[in-house]
Amino acid sequence: MSPRLVLTGPMGVGKSTVGQLLAERLGVGYRDTDDDIVAAEGRAVSDIFVEDGEPAFRALEKEAVRQALASHDGVLALGGGAILDPDTRALLAGERVVYLSMDVEEAVRRTGLNAARPLLAVNPRKQWRELMEARRHLYEEAATAVVPTDGRTPEEVTDAVLDALELKEA
DSSP, X not given: OOOSEEEEOOTTSSHHHHHHHHHHHHTOOEEEHHHHHHHHHTSOHHHHHHHHOHHHHHHHHHHHHHHHHHHOOSEEEOOTTGGGOHHHHHHHTTSOXXXXXXXXXXXXXXXXXXXXXXXXXXXXXXXXXXXXXXXXXXXXXXXXEEEEOTTOOHHHHHHXXXXXXXXXXX
């Protein structure tokens, strides 16, 4: 079993919204590894970061991604930092992975780069840029297709993903 497609990209890019639209259009289930972690831990991702630290969260994330890749055959959305783990990147090899990209101004507009994002609490624009500089090449390396989301509605992004992967709707 393997997902129909996997969505990666930074926080706020629209993985959840687009993932749900894709699942609906393809007639398959939708799953988000951040939701899996929240359900298993009984607390928000931001609380896990604050209470246990980023390394503890990343270990939970790595296992959530491994389980989801092995057991889910629909659309799977990964947390923004899941791509940091080399084992996770290895598991993504051979999967249909779509990197949803956006620039910093779009990120500001969409997320407000607010404090609910634990990695962006101090200087959000600067930290977002630094996160993307560290991650962009990893997103691109793992991706089958890159779909820019800037200035596009979720429906337009969904169409672009289907086109990029040459997938037919259910």
